[in-house]
Amino acid sequence: NNFVLRCEMDRTKLATGKAVSEEYTHGGFNWIATSEKSGDSANFAVRCVSDHKGPWKCEIEVGMHVLQPIGYFAFLSQEDHVFDENNFNKVVDFHYSWSSVEYHADIPNHKFAIEFRIRIIRTEKMEAEPGMFAAPNNRSDVILKIGEKRLHVSREFLAVHSPVFETLFFGDFAEKGKEEVEIKDVVYEEFLDLLHLIYLGPMEFTDRSVTHILKLGDQFQMERVLKQAEKYLTKTTGLDEMKKLIFADQYRLGSLRDHCLDSFTTLTQLTNKIKSSPDFALLSDAMKAAICERVAKLA
Template identity: 50%
Template sequence: RWEIDNATAKFIAGKTESEVFNEGGFKWSASAERDIANWTDFTLRCEANHNGIWKCNVNAELRVLRVDGTYYSEKNLFEFNNENSNQKFLRTIAWPFLLHHLYRNRGKAAVECHIEIFSSESGNSIFAAPNDMSNVILKIGENKLHVSKEYLAVHSPVFKILFFGDFAEKDKEEIEIKDIVYEEFLDLLHLLYLGTVDITDNTVPHLLKLADQFQIEDLLKESEKHLTHSNGIGEAKKLLLSDQYRLTSLKIPFYEHYN
């Protein structure tokens, strides 16, 4: 979610850029610029966390939010790589429309980019090959991740038991992890190892799921804190997540409101 402060002045100037967001092991940013025909070019930028060869294919949806809760939407399939890190939603909306009060609330405008990564290569560079800190391979589907037993065990009692408990897996060089979405687990690794993935409205559902599955208490608490302060997730979904993952403090505002 990209919130544009002082939106009127920025739209009059003809160009504005977002901050950088981290998701799926990549760095994302967006910009809006008026073209010569007075239309808006929204550009989505994707960068890897390394200088090697990489590729990231995504389904992307752009939403320009209106103050009444509706939004203008544009969807595209994009391929990003080390030679082409910018992709445009061409002529999505007439630039003067962005100056209309329907798209601004107290001087702010809001844009959302919903990104679904359906394939990527080399975005997981630090986990793709053995290194001085790795001593086990986690296999998820056809993907292999080189990680540290000790580091994951510090964060997760589930991994501690798996790697050092009385299980056959503790002596294996390669351990298969089933019923896990590779891209979601990669987000978890990037968060734990590098802090390059943020807890956002888009990532919090699967980070909560993994934090609960692997009993990562700090991540559960941080995810609960994000949900408590988020305005981008509806009450029904918050209640569902609070029941599913036993997030007691998340329910308190609802109890107070209805009592």
């Protein structure tokens, strides 16, 4: 998830006051960096663009380094930034004096160059696209209708992953043998995320998507999906521990429950969390008992 964009300015470009890096594709996004004269300064910007049709987000850490006459890049500054579908231009909060740019560009066999060393921290594409499910293919034999939208899938493949679908497609139900089956009580975009997960393998969960993946994994009794979501929840720092305990309680995720309780290393830390969280009342008696056991161990 690390890559470099470089802007270079020789004597020819110096006259225009502008420099642009080559466009670079990384992490599913298109990247470009620019440098432009503004008064007595050179302003720098990074641009992130996605072809994704729905909402998206990309959080980065960007460090800026300038080429020195002796041949190495010296560190200038570093900062974090979040791009999304409404905010894809970032004017970096660093201004380099234009006289310094001219100085570098005028040195024989040298040029002004700045590198943007970028690390992608996390990304979210908040709405999966139909892709392989939009039209019939050599592996599809049934249409799932969700609202007014349709998805082309394989009965057998879904049945392997879900006893609910196995019963629906191969049990003694009216849906057996139908070319089109209506799926109720699901959100199209959320169900599409589920299909991408089971068809294409491990997906990059987000704090947003894990909520509906858990719900659907439980609804369709997909144990492997629940385990993948549980693994993500043990690692993410974006969700409160009490929220994770609610997930563990609701979806019977024992490893997540133990992980969350073990994260409280002092009695004060745990009791303060309980007192400050309105979600504590939502927990089952069994989960409250597990918390009490942890309190006793820390006492």
